[in-house]
Amino acid sequence: MAADPKQSEAFRQLQEAFNSAQSQMTQLRQQVEKHAELARAKTQRDFIQTEKERAFRELGEAVFKQVQKGRLELSSTFAPLLKAIEQAQHKAEAQAREIGDLLQEGEEAAQRLKQKNAGGGHSGVAPRTKKL
Template identity: 75%
Template sequence: MAADPKQSETLRQIQEAFQTAQSQMTQLRQQVEKHSELAQAKAQSDFLQREMDRALRALGESVFKQVQKGRVQLPEGFNPLLKAVEHAQKKAEAHAREIGDLLKEGEETAQRLKEKSAGGSHSGVAPSRKKL
């Protein structure tokens, strides 16, 4: 019995589609692997950049402290940077004082309320009268 030509053609199309799908899957896998490598490289780059930033910050803070103590004299070209750091430091100190004042005010208010409630049930409002 001879093979049905329609069946043979359908089988050939299925095989071609399967081979195409396999090829696409291989390409997709390669693209995913490449993307993964790039993501890992980016993550490593970001980590190294943060490490460098921390080291530079520590160096800058150390040098700034030495300048403030008079142990290190920087060239005049650094004056704008020093002034910017000093300005930022003054702003941070002022902000910290504001926070401290707010906390102190809150504590004082809480203490007054605590004393007021401990002193009795006087609310400062006249009691209601009973009807006869």
């Protein structure tokens, strides 16, 4: 028996479609792998940058402490940076004092309210009578 030419053509078209889909899947997989590799590289770069920034911050803090203690003297070119750090410290201290004051005021208000509520039933005045 000879194969039906319509079935052979349909089989050939199906085979071509399958091969095309396989090729597209391979390309898609390669693109996904490339993007994943790029994402890993960027994440690693960000981690390294964060590590570097932390090291610089720690170095700066250590140098600043040494300058404050008088163990290290920097050239006058660093004066604006030192002044900026000192101003930032003063702002942080003022903010901390303000927060402390607000907390203290809240605590005092809470104490007054607590005392008022505890002594509220003993005013020495007879309670009002309700009208029926």
